[in-house]
Amino acid sequence: MEDTMTSTDKPTPTPTPTQHRFMAAIADNGGVSANAMHLVGGRRLIRGCESNGWVAEEPKEGGHPGQIQHRLLAAGYQALGREMPAGHLGVRLITITCQDFMCYARATTVVAWKPLGSAGLNKAFCQTHADNWREVVANHLPKTAPIAEGTQTFVADGEGTQVGTCRHCGHYIYLYFSVAGREGNWWRESQWDETGRCGDAEQRTGGWMVWHEPATTVEDRDAALAATVCGRSEQHAMGDCRPAGQAAAGPAAT
Ligand SMILES: [Zn+2]
Ligand SMILES: [Zn+2]
Ligand SMILES: [Zn+2]
Numbered sequence: 001m002e003d004t005m006t007s008t009d010k011p012t013p014t015p016t017p018t019q020h021r022f023m024a025a026i027a028d029n030g031g032v033s034a035n036a037m038h039l040v041g042g043r044r045l046i047r048g049c050e051s052n053g054w055v056a057e058e059p060k061e062g063g064h065p066g067q068i069q070h071r072l073l074a075a076g077y078q079a080l081g082r083e084m085p086a087g088h089l090g091v092r093l094i095t096i097t098c099q100d101f102m103c104y105a106r107a108t109t110v111v112a113w114k115p116l117g118s119a120g121l122n123k124a125f126c127q128t129h130a131d132n133w134r135e136v137v138a139n140h141l142p143k144t145a146p147i148a149e150g151t152q153t154f155v156a157d158g159e160g161t162q163v164g165t166c167r168h169c170g171h172y173i174y175l176y177f178s179v180a181g182r183e184g185n186w187w188r189e190s191q192w193d194e195t196g197r198c199g200d201a202e203q204r205t206g207g208w209m210v211w212h213e214p215a216t217t218v219e220d221r222d223a224a225l226a227a228t229v230c231g232r233s234e235q236h237a238m239g240d241c242r243p244a245g246q247a248a249a250g251p252a253a254t
Contacts, residue, residue: 013104015079019049023080026055026072031088033070046070051106051126053093054079056216092218094152094164100129111144112160112177113137120158122177145180148187150214152221164214168201170224171238173212187212189238200229 015023022045026033033055049055054076060069073091077084096107107124111133114120124147125133134142148162155161160177164187171189179186188196189212201210215221225233230241 013052015049015052015054018045019054020080022046022049023054023072023076026070027077027080027082031072031085049076051108052079053095053106056091056093094150094214094216094218094221096124096147096151096153098126098129099123100125100132103129105129108147109144110147110154110160110162110177110180111137111142112158113140113142115140120160122154122158122160124154143177145177148175148180148214150216151175165221165224165235166198166201166212167215167220167224168198168210168213169238170221170226170228170233171200171212171241172235173214185211185213187214203229 046055046057049070050057052075053073055070055072057068058071071091072080073093074084074088075092077088097103098105098107103126105126105128108127109130110122110124111130112120112122115137123133130144134144143160145160148164150164150167151162152165153163155163155174160180162175162180164173164175165171166173166187166189173187173189174191175187176191185196188194189198196211198210198212202208215224225235228241232241
């Protein structure tokens with residue numbers, strides 16, 4: 001049994017009594033909520049459970065478009081103190097932990113700032129610590145953006161660009177700071193990619209339009225990496241696997 005249920009090594013916090021009741025109801029229901037909103041009566045509690053990697057929102061199987069359900073994840077069973085039933089997928093969400101000292105919460109906000117006379121910097125925080133940090137760096141033009149589902153790290157240039165892995169093609173994809181808060185899917189394979197279309201996936205589907213979208217679980221990411229068209233299974237940018245001249249997208253974002 002793995003002891004690390006999220007992508008970090010920090011321990012998971014303890015559920016509140018209401019969170020416990022919510023997750024127990026899902027567990028009793030076979031691991032998937034029949035009607036999460038009815039169970040809990042509001043979004044806040046659900047978000048708390050989601051941000052800890054205990055439950056994930058997903059499209060409702062057999063439901064009408066836009067209808068959602070909640071699935072209890074491996075970390076959720078662990079937080080409940082229950083064994084995960086045999087046959088349940090041990091889903092592990094891709095998450096980033098708050099970079100504040102001793103905070104174990106999932107990071108939801110990236111703060112980017114620019115110290116005088118030096119390059120930009122960025123850090124990922126939970127909401128509380130993002131607010132704190134904005135005050136700490138208030139004199140250095142702090143800006144914030146939400147961290148997207150599937151973000152696993154940031155480009156090291158301090159600009160706050162989020163990095164995920166496309167669940168269709170297995171390549172690094174990027175969510176640039178200036179578009180991170182916008183509605184819709186803004187993941188791109190490089191800064192020269194204007195459409196976000198996933199060419200490898202479109203070849204496979206024989207012409208259906210497919211867009212790069214991030215894997216949000218470790219399992220989906222690993223499956224995509226094991227099935228890249230280029231044949232490389234270690235993580236890399238689209239620009240690093242095509243012969244020069246053939247790459248429509250130019251070099252990868254640095
Ligand atoms: Zn925090
Ligand atoms: Zn892709
Ligand atoms: Zn490749």
